[in-house]
Amino acid sequence: MKEAEEEFLKYATPYEKYGEKIELKIKHTMRVKKISKDLAESLNLSKEDVDLAEYCGLLHDVARFEQWKRYGTYDDLKSIDHGNLGYEILKKDHFINRFTKKNHNTILLAVKYHNKYRVPNTLNERNRLFANITRDADKLDILHLVINGKLAVKTDNTIMSNHIIKQLKNKTSIRTKDVKTKADEIGVRLGFIFDINFKKSYQMIKEHDYINRLIDCQKRETKNEELIKQMEELRTFVNEYIEEMITC
Numbered sequence: 001m002k003e004a005e006e007e008f009l010k011y012a013t014p015y016e017k018y019g020e021k022i023e024l025k026i027k028h029t030m031r032v033k034k035i036s037k038d039l040a041e042s043l044n045l046s047k048e049d050v051d052l053a054e055y056c057g058l059l060h061d062v063a064r065f066e067q068w069k070r071y072g073t074y075d076d077l078k079s080i081d082h083g084n085l086g087y088e089i090l091k092k093d094h095f096i097n098r099f100t101k102k103n104h105n106t107i108l109l110a111v112k113y114h115n116k117y118r119v120p121n122t123l124n125e126r127n128r129l130f131a132n133i134t135r136d137a138d139k140l141d142i143l144h145l146v147i148n149g150k151l152a153v154k155t156d157n158t159i160m161s162n163h164i165i166k167q168l169k170n171k172t173s174i175r176t177k178d179v180k181t182k183a184d185e186i187g188v189r190l191g192f193i194f195d196i197n198f199k200k201s202y203q204m205i206k207e208h209d210y211i212n213r214l215i216d217c218q219k220r221e222t223k224n225e226e227l228i229k230q231m232e233e234l235r236t237f238v239n240e241y242i243e244e245m246i247t248c
């Protein structure tokens, strides 16, 4: 694992000349790798499978560096799907071999599907497990970044759209393409909660108080009373859901 991490840094660090946003993704990667390990251990996976979860975490955002270099943005809708690009980068000339010689298909699928709205039904149980670990770990770290001010939504004077509130109340996560207002982006983050796969992930969300901190931090960004009211309603609803998922 140490060697793979060194290989990753050897690959990613030279991209730092394209701007400070590169370092953000390197740090995000290292945290996602660690969270993936914690989740895999909580599932009592074998040592080899815990390692595999770490490889998925280490490589999940491998395309972010090329994405930033080519397009100057991390917005997939304005550039390229970074899950698909990561899959291509790792496959090309067997680049993935630089990191590990085993379980290539499982890692490639976790990279490809970590950022999709849903994991396709065609994935077998094992590949789905590792894709889901990667997805949860990624979401947990995005929540961490939001509350630490790195990804907080800078709201304008908008409120969350009705269709977003409705989807959240239906316990459904939000598609980025359904975002119509700046405030809807807060809905996307809150909607993560409805696309979490493991009890341990919910426990970690509760432990770090991510939802309350996220809403508090977003409340500081707005003066719109209507949006504050929407967030307060969602605070209660989402926290109750987390509690339900922990105790079920």
Ligand SMILES: [Fe+2]
Binding pocket: 060, 061, 082, 114, 115, 138
């Ligand atoms: Fe990603």
